[in-house]
Amino acid sequence: MTTPAAPAEPPTARRPRHARGPAPTLHDVALEAGVSLATASRVLNGSERKVAAAFRERVEAAAATLGYTANVSAQATARGRSPVIALLVADIADPYFGLIASGVARGADEQGLVVTVAITERDPAREARIVRALRGQRPQGLILAASRTQEEGQAETARELAEFIRLGGRVVAFGAEAEGARRVEIDNRAGATALGRRMAQLGYRSAVLVGAAEGVRTSDDRLAGFRAGFEEGGGAVAQTVRGDFRRESAAAAMTAALDAGVPTGTVVFGISDVVAIGAMAAIRAARREVGADIAVCGFDDVPSSRDVTPALTTVRVPLSDAGYEAFRAIVDDDWTQPPLALEVVVRDSTPGAA
Numbered sequence: 001m002t003t004p005a006a007p008a009e010p011p012t013a014r015r016p017r018h019a020r021g022p023a024p025t026l027h028d029v030a031l032e033a034g035v036s037l038a039t040a041s042r043v044l045n046g047s048e049r050k051v052a053a054a055f056r057e058r059v060e061a062a063a064a065t066l067g068y069t070a071n072v073s074a075q076a077t078a079r080g081r082s083p084v085i086a087l088l089v090a091d092i093a094d095p096y097f098g099l100i101a102s103g104v105a106r107g108a109d110e111q112g113l114v115v116t117v118a119i120t121e122r123d124p125a126r127e128a129r130i131v132r133a134l135r136g137q138r139p140q141g142l143i144l145a146a147s148r149t150q151e152e153g154q155a156e157t158a159r160e161l162a163e164f165i166r167l168g169g170r171v172v173a174f175g176a177e178a179e180g181a182r183r184v185e186i187d188n189r190a191g192a193t194a195l196g197r198r199m200a201q202l203g204y205r206s207a208v209l210v211g212a213a214e215g216v217r218t219s220d221d222r223l224a225g226f227r228a229g230f231e232e233g234g235g236a237v238a239q240t241v242r243g244d245f246r247r248e249s250a251a252a253a254m255t256a257a258l259d260a261g262v263p264t265g266t267v268v269f270g271i272s273d274v275v276a277i278g279a280m281a282a283i284r285a286a287r288r289e290v291g292a293d294i295a296v297c298g299f300d301d302v303p304s305s306r307d308v309t310p311a312l313t314t315v316r317v318p319l320s321d322a323g324y325e326a327f328r329a330i331v332d333d334d335w336t337q338p339p340l341a342l343e344v345v346v347r348d349s350t351p352g353a354a
Contacts, residue, residue, distance in 0.1 A: 024066040032062035044068070083113050084139040085330055088130060090122045090146035094245060094274060095302040096319060100145050100174075103323025111331060113140065120146050122216070122244075128156040135160065141170040141330030144181075145323075172329040174322070175217060182329040184322055184337060188218055188299075191315040191342035192225030193232075195269070195297060198344050200233020203353030204267040204295060208257050209240040210250055210279050211271045219245075222271045222299055230269075238266065245271070250278030251285075258286045264293050265353050273298035273305040273314055280308065280349070295350040310348030317342055 030040035035055055042051050043059040051059075062068075087104050089097035101117060108115045118134070120127040127146075134142060142164060161171050162180060171181035175188070199207070207230055212219035227237050241257045243249030250270060262268075268283075270276030276298030280290045288294055291310045298305060301316035318340055329335045 024068045026068070028066055029059060029062045029068050032066055033058040035059060082138050082140070084137065085113055085115050085141050085143065085327060086134045086137075086139040087115055087117050087143045087145060088120050088127065089117060090120055091245065092117065092119055094272075095304065096245075096272060096274070096300050097145055099302065099319035100323035100326070103320040103325070104143060104327045105323075106320070107324050107327030107331070122146055124154045124157060127154075128160055131157055131160040131164065135164050135167070135169075138167075139169065141172060143326045143330065144171065144173040145326070146174075170330050172326045174326070175221075182335065184326045184329060186317055186322055186340055187342060188221040189225035189228075191317065191344075192222040192269075192299065193229035194342070194344050195299070195313075195315050196226040196229025196231075196235070197233050198229075198346065199267050199269075199295075199297060199350060200230050200235045202267075202346075202350060204230075204265065204350075205235050205353065206238045206263065206266045207235055208254075208262055208266055208268045209237055209271075210253050210257070210268060210275055211240060211242050212244050213242055219271045223269075226269045235267075238262075243275075245275060247274050247278035247281070250275040251282040254279040254282035255286070258282060258288070262288075262294060265295075267295040267297065267350060267353075270296065270298045273300045273302045273312060276312055276314070276349075277304065277308055280312075291349055291351050292354075295353075297350050301345060306347075308349075313347045313350040314345055315342055316345050 026040055026044065027037060029044065030037045033040060035058060039051060039055055040059050043056050044063060085104060085108050087101055089101065091097060101115070105115050116139070118130045120130060131142065142161070158179065165171055165180040172184060173181045174184050175186065207226070209223050209226065211223045214220065223240065230237065239257050239260060241253040243253035254268070268276070268279050270279050276296050280296050283290050283294050283296070290296055297313040299315045299317070300319065301314045305312040305314050322340055325337055325340070329337070
């Protein structure tokens with residue numbers, strides 16, 4: 001005895017395969033598969049209700065034939081959330097955030113999820129607007145990768161994040177305190193302390209620090225750590241100049257330091273490799289030599305730190321691994337962060353004081 005096949009749809013009810021025109025709809029898929037619209041929706045929009053394997057296979061085959069792509073908003077309605085992880089970064093051009101994003105994307109690919117990236121420019125009001133807009137898209141989680149400040153505008157972001165968490169979303173922040181959020185910690189202070197101590201061991205006794213504005217936690221922790229390690233080793237900080245995390249800003253800050261006077265044998269610490277590379281450009285523009293004249297070190301070990309001449313001394317941070325852990329913190333209920341090992345890497349930009 002054979003099971004009768006599902007009744008064929010009338011020819012006029014189907015969209016011609018590969019025909020030009022509007023994108024295929026869920027209704028088209030249901031007709032192609034010979035199932036109800038509700039069944040097609042459960043299969044393609046991720047409903048928690050189970051669908052028989054035979055029907056699921058027919059719906060998925062029909063969707064592939066027609067070139068149908070599931071509507072993310074519909075998925076969010078069916079599941080209560082969309083298959084999206086939102087990553088907020090300060091500056092997409094900064095390789096620091098690119099490496100974090102690569103780790104988040106690696107985790108998302110393992111789970112069949114999508115990563116959407118938004119740029120905050122370290123502006124609290126902009127960050128709040130972005131979080132508010134993302135809440136409407138119902139992502140599974142928000143990852144706040146940018147170093148945050150204690151500005152008044154952060155209160156609005158905190159309210160938006162609290163509402164997102166209340167509705168079942170999960171928030172992960174890099175280092176920053178955010179009520180109800182999980183945290184991925186990069187021990188910036190300890191890494192910078194080790195670097196400062198190593199620079200003192202190489203014989204440097206005077207340092208110039210190039211940082212961001214006061215109140216930016218990553219900058220504050222790295223500056224304080226380097227100072228502590230350097231002074232512990234017998235060195236002293238002669239100047240601290242400030243800009244932001246961009247190469248151009250760092251070059252301008254370093255130019256100001258050079259105008260104030262930087263003697264031969266000084267070591268310059270930039271709070272990131274991008275900042276350190278900006279400082280190197282300013283040193284060259286002042287017709288000074290990077291290395292034997294003015295030493296330079298950074299933090300992060302982004303790929304360009306190995307490509308500049310001389311190669312940059314830095315603190316190696318496993319940024320891609322940190323991004324992956326941020327993703328796991330979104331999807332794993334029992335997540336605990338494993339240690340992220342930081343390592344001082346000495347290269348030719350700090351040959352040692354004569």
